[in-house]
Amino acid sequence: MGCLELTDIVKTYRGAAEPALRGLNLSVEEGEILAILGVSGCGKTTALKVVSGLERQDSGHVALGGQEMDGLAPEKRPIAMVFQKSLLFRNMTVAENINFAPRIGRGMGKKLLAQKTGEMLELMQLGGLGGKRATEISGGQEQRVSLGRALMTEPKLLLLDEPLSALDPGLKLALEAHIQEVNRKLGTTMLYVTHDQKEATRIASRIALMQNGRIVQCAKPQDFYAKPATKQVAEFFGWENFIPARKRGALVSSPLGEFAIEGAAAGDGGVLLCVRPEAATEIGRGRIKAVVRSVLPQGIETVYETDCSGARLKLSLNMRHSFSAGEEIRFDIDPQMVWCVAADRVVI
């Protein structure tokens, strides 16, 4: 059993035509960082609010460490949350923000409070800033304070709702590394929500891809690039070519040729052969022929839209290769960059 178990969670907001969560199932392991990834409006934040107790689900169960959380008020759950906005108490110092929960909520003794605050300031790399007002620090420091404030409650589970989305890219990378370091040091289980595929891939040990209020695939980040569960998942992770094909056992036959694909969930019969745009190898010498229809330069790479035995195929080639519209390209496909999904699987 995981640290956090979500079972068949359904949630419809009052007045909304569609449910925000449609039977959400998810299991988060002790000590891991699991990222819920999805586009805006797919139900990510609602899922976090249900877990934290800020929203109550219509049906389904939330269990943490084997204990039912359903019906428990947010303050009674051993769960802390970091929001997209830092929500620091503006007229407090950094240290007062950090120790807000034990000072106000638990009435911790002054000596212990000072010791714990000092330790947290160091862990958050905020040493020397404890006496500064919350209004006097940068955006990145604000999110560190917010993270430290949440960790001061010693939560069993830390929820992070797009905490880095307002930061610039450099700062974002630094804070991602910092969050991973905190996770390693404290062993706190983290549920991290983001809409940024790369951010999720960098920070999480597993990703749960959410679409239309349910999880469509939960796996290690590399699996989304290598083994997407559905066409929608594949599209989300940059697969651009979906070619009708036939599958028998592990063998998939398509206009591009035959591929042995082990472990795909799609059954025998009509399937879609997924080909990554970077899959072309042996350019100029391979056995597959395609005619270039259009050329889209994209910096260091160029995307060629081609016609390959009646199938449309997008290929992304680096700048060493140059072709014009109407020209023929010969290439092979890297078998590591193909996959197959069911042709008829549509998630609503």
Place this chain on the structure above:
Amino acid sequence: MTKRLPILASFLPLIVLMAIAYIWPVAAIIRGSFSDEAGLFAGWQNYADVLGSYYFRDSLWFSLRVSLISTFLSVALAAVLAMALRDTFAGKKIALFLSQYNLSIPRMAAAMIMVFLLSQTGLASAVSHALGFTESVGDFPWLVYDANGKGLIIVFVWKFFPYICISMLGVLQGASLEYEQQAATLGIGKWRRFFFVVLPTAAPAIAVSSILVFAASFGDYEAPAILGSAQGRSLSVMLYLKYVDPDMRDRPEAFAIMVLMGLVLMAAIVTCRRLAAGGARKRGL
């Protein structure tokens, strides 16, 4: 400097209008408070007469007490209602209407309604008698025309709490909610959240609306004139009677009372703002 002059010039009509509509009358009142009935300079004599008068001190205390209690009760009622009304629930629109419909009722009409409802010959008294709670209508407690201003307080609270409720709702449904949710996920319980997060966030809105309620009830004439125990108990009624008295010797004292009422309100504004700012600082928002 060259640009400032045209900007100032554009404000000139407003400045002139303010001077005519506000500054000149205020200056005239202050001047009148330092003059005798013939318009000759009288020094502090009018203030000494007013402050030395038992009737003035009694009226000041009565008006202050009624206004402060009305403001406190309005804030308390508005806070409870705003907390209840900020969540989404079935029938919220009706609840919102019921909490705000009395905004459109004029104060004089509100006072009259209280007379019809709460006087000894009013509806409540008749119902109480019919149900056997009181032996006769005369046994019904004095809620209007009473010496403690209970009727006035009821009118002011009923009339003014919606103003505070509206401004508090705006705060509670906005930024305060995010901070409250953050505090909840940090393990802070409901009451502590209210005192350490909600109240400090709403403090500026409460302060401003409290000042408005205090000023409106302190300076109100219609309700005390209708519901007061005896003409002259409320400061505004006393002021009016002195101002319209055919004996012109009372008019300079009326001016002095006006100035003193203005000073009380200014002191209330400063105190309220300081308390709100101090409270917010103390609680960290």
